[in-house]
């Protein structure tokens with residue numbers, strides 16, 4: 001049902017997708033419930049045992065271009081891998097293409113100098129270390145990225161970083177953070193005030209205050225979101241990424257492909273939830289002979305979910321195709337559209353799957369509650385729904401001649 005017959009044939013990709021589905025089914029999904037009760041450091045050890053196999057089938061760093069030693073798939077092809085991996089909470093991590101590392105890798109591939117590559121990029125590509133991305137601040141509206149208090153002041157060949165960040169995902173156990181900090185507070189253009197800097201997490205003054213509980217679950221390691229105080233963290237000038245004061249430009253470039261990865265991962269989650277919902281509807285007896293799936297309102301939930309997932313997938317693949325063929329800028333409208341549309345479908349499908357499971361749906365005995373909890377943020381991170389909707393509507397209305405007034 002979910003195959004798209006009009007996609008171009010790529011036998012190498014098709015084999016990979018089949019192998020990955022099989023791998024998740026046999027080696028990952030059966031352990032999920034257990035792993036979700038273990039500290040991340042233990043889970044990571046178990047997932048690592050599959051690395052050789054994943055490298056052998058071509059699933060390691062699957063988004064890398066041929067230039068960078070990867071398989072060279074198009075974004076549209078990588079999107080399909082992301083959907084399959086989204087079928088398990090641990091899927092992307094197993095293949096070293098999890099957020100935020102994949103986005104950080106893409107950024108470093110483009111902008112890191114040789115020393116930074118040696119120290120940060122290559123160990124990331126080998127899955128030896130993890131990283132995090134530290135931009136959002138509790139005291140400022142993250143939806144308007146120019147509002148940043150964190151400063152990096154230059155002194156005798158060093159940057160001294162001071163500030164407070166939160167929702168730095170996966171900082172717990174990461175080796176370094178990419179920090180967005182103000183380096184030129186007086187720049188006339190507010191988008192030219194900040195830079196991206198590399199800060200080791202063991203640097204003096206890098207204080208991980210806490211893993212923030214998300215609806216009661218703080219998580220550990222990769223599966224957590226931290227609050228961090230940068231208290232006079234001193235890093236050499238050479239750990240600036242790309243040009244100084246161009247942090248927003250770099251962030252924008254990091255986000256475009258990232259939104260495709262997220263959206264297709266969400267579609268993978270939708271498919272998993274849909275599968276569980278259908279299994280439950282077909283097997284749960286609600287009468288002496290009848291089953292839940294015979295109720296029309298349950299059938300409606302299934303039919304609506306099927307239609308919406310299919311529509312969402314095609315929209316993401318269309319955006320990926322436009323990025324592949326015309327570039328990120330040309331696909332800006334499509335990227336904004338999928339970001340809020342697919343996040344909305346994800347929530348509808350997860351909610352329906354939970355509803356069909358009844359009380360079981362809100363327990364941790366199925367994966368649904370974890371997805372519901374972890375992915376409520378999908379409508380907030382990488383730009384809240386409202387920001388993307390406003391941006392989309394503005395772009396459309398501009399085509400009708402509307403100018404925005406600030407009166």
Ligand SMILES: Cc1cc2nc3c(=O)[nH]c(=O)nc-3n(C[C@H](O)[C@H](O)[C@H](O)COP(=O)(O)OP(=O)(O)OC[C@H]3O[C@@H](n4cnc5c(N)ncnc54)[C@H](O)[C@@H]3O)c2cc1C
Pocket residue numbers: 100133134135136137140141142143144166167168169170225374377378380381382383384385386387390
């Ligand atoms: C699970 C999760 C993981 C995250 N991971 C990271 C990470 O790794 N690194 C990082 O730096 N940050 C991360 N973030 C932070 C995320 O980027 C911010 O939460 C996001 O940018 C929104 O900022 P905010 O939370 O400050 O909300 P605010 O900016 O305070 O906005 C609050 C709400 O106001 C509304 N709103 C905002 N702007 C507008 C507008 N223009 N029009 C209408 N309504 C509007 C929206 O409903 C929005 O949800 C993560 C967040 C979550 C939830």
